[in-house]
Amino acid sequence: MATQQPSFEDSLSKLETIVSKMESDDLKLEDSLKLFEEGMKLTKECNQRLNEIEKKVKQLLKTAKTKDSAGDEE
Numbered sequence: 001m002a003t004q005q006p007s008f009e010d011s012l013s014k015l016e017t018i019v020s021k022m023e024s025d026d027l028k029l030e031d032s033l034k035l036f037e038e039g040m041k042l043t044k045e046c047n048q049r050l051n052e053i054e055k056k057v058k059q060l061l062k063t064a065k066t067k068d069s070a071g072d073e074e
Contacts, residue, residue, distance in 0.1 A: 008049045015042045 006014075018039045022032060 005045070008046060008053075011042050011046050011049075015039055015046065018042070 018035045021027065022035055022039075027035070
């Protein structure tokens with residue numbers, strides 16, 4: 001069974017938390033590296049989700065434009 005991917009907002013919030021922790025200067029090098037790796041993974045996931053949404057919006061706009069053009073011909 002596939003696990004459900006966290007929402008974009010949840011991932012972005014977690015990424016912001018990671019950035020705050022890394023900026024605090026209270027981390028050991030190993031901990032910083034782990035957070036950096038997690039942050040890079042979250043960044044990739046957020047970018048992929050944004051790209052998916054952008055494609056969907058473009059398709060919706062294209063569909064709406066096509067419907068409007070068809071309505072103009074009537």
